[in-house]
Amino acid sequence: MKQPDHIIPRDQHTVSRKDISDNALKVLYRLNKAGYDAFLVGGGVRDILLGLHPKDFDITTNATPEQIRSLFRNSRIIGRRFKLVHIMFGRDIIEVATFRAHCDSNIQQAKEGMILRDNVYGTVEEDAERRDFTVNALYYNVRDFSVHDYCNGLTDLRKRQLRMIGDPETRYREDPVRMLRAVRLATKLDLTIEPNTLEPITQLAHLMEQVPAARLFEEYRKMFLSGRGEETFKALQELGLLQKLFPATDALLAEHQEFEGFIHAALENTDKRIASDNTVNPAFLIAVFLWQPLLERAHQLETKGMNFNDAFFKSMGYMLSEQSRYISIPKRYSLVIRDIWALQVRLPQRFGKKVWSVLSHPRFRAAYDFLMLRAESDPSLREVADWWTKFQDADKAAQQAMLPKNKRGKGKRRRKPKGND
Template structure:
């Protein structure tokens, strides 16, 4: 695309060897790999759930992202269990559980401290039921199946690995182990079909490439570019939440770059995408926006994900500042800018109101004045945005750091 890269991208479109192409049938036996994980890395309550299910004659496995993360020596954020037991059977085995969902029925097993272990029954793609409809978009996903079918209906090979805790083996029907070893993002089956079935998978592919540092295979990359307009068909709240996940994952800069490079950002946030073409001036809006994303990653590494209102504000900060230049009323200018985004991405009114108020107070904070705003619930979020703005311009954050250190002091100052 002729765009300069603000950071190195290695092997983004690494070739995918023909002999590793996944394509087994549903009844093909799984490849089994002997793998012993340190059990201290697997939640003990998850182990209890797995073992009780298997003791009562059901298949039960760790599945999905937790298996991938264990293989990559990353600590999983949560553990998902897949089983042959139907939801009612799981409910009967665990008195501390409840069946949830309509479109996708599963069981939450509850433990002390508010911990929830999610247990899902094996499913198959409902379109394998003989649906001849030309529409690919999946609108129902509650057809029970067997383990191999459950693996095949998942999105990416690295997310379709099953771990048998008793046998200490990984079951692989889709070539996922090879892809994890090669560190590549690859769909199960034809990528264009997968993305048209569920366009949000496009964002998930970019998220995994960014967060895990994986390459994207050429056919998947090309399908992302070709199918990007299908994102307009996806449920808007899912798009909004997936964008936040891109920002929370610790690799916001790399991931948003991938969204921009593939043209996905043109579909979701054209207001931001057009600004990122401004690369000639080192102090221009485009370079500053990349530095804002880098700031998000630094703060995430230090203290965990930032507040969602802060993330939305920083993602849109440079285009927001541009629309405010010369505006008579900054609040109205921001509201007008956000209205099409609210419609396109279902950004909540709460977030939109927070963004508007933070942008309104930003000039005062940057001049070292807090005023009555210091008594509001958005004060610390606004301080974070001000610090990021200064950092993106290569300036000291000292003028706002004092607000972060002692907010109560400025509450009193605001009352004088």
């Protein structure tokens, strides 16, 4: 018996169980054993087909959240807009969603079309149509090892293009974050955004103002800490989306070329660190993005009669508060940002006990890296940066010899850090 056209048998695709995590397979098998339909879906299937190694494996099923919860004691139901189940295997979390239905009167939408609440369940075919991009609407069935393709996602993968399911403008209005996802997936996977999917983004960028700032922090992490941050930054800038995420940054890029160079150097460095499997703190790039706005704000306060030291430190709180209106910055990261900035004032003060307190500061390494990146776009900082490079690796005797003899115990006045203007 011939299978339906949307079902691709095992010998015609490259998805294999060996590429799927054991925990995801356990969830699929148990749901199937209990009589439910269950599929691996989305990025896990997409990435395997592209020859990549996915880290996350999402599952969708016709079981309700409550039914899923009853099958897995190690699970919890989360979410308001749409209920999901997280099944926990130690630190590994498998996310399971119930098939979603078409929009109807049970779905709550804002005036602009943004979906507010969406606990409406349907069939797998309806679920596919509710997904954002065709390449994310691919379903792997562990029962017969087939891939179900309801929206021609495989064709788009072969074309290396990202295409929205349904009318792009309507879908962006339902969830404006889809505009960010289009940019992120296109850069991450080397895909071209299909023209009809790309066209509405610039004119709908203002819809980002509806998205909660807390949600956008997670999107920021996904966009800039996935190894393609520099390309993502350029795309966001071109499409008018950067202005809605980092407005103070975007406003200063055109008039401060050195600031733009500083940002791109930081993004390139971050991408290299991620490619080398080194850790990256989300706070670092935010500190970079807001550096020139911080200096500009401090300068404004100076022109009103405030001394630089007070102006600089007062401006820190102001910039973090302003930025949090667009992308919420958790306190644990805002404290890191403050330390990185504050140490930029202290790093040029290479004398006495201050040197040792700076060197032993828990944020010294991040602040030093920050200074090194600043020095790439501002040659006047090269001497200070090179001094700290030598000093931190020298032995105790060499360090003592490097300290300026005539300034020990002096210099209470803090020097103003140079900007990128």
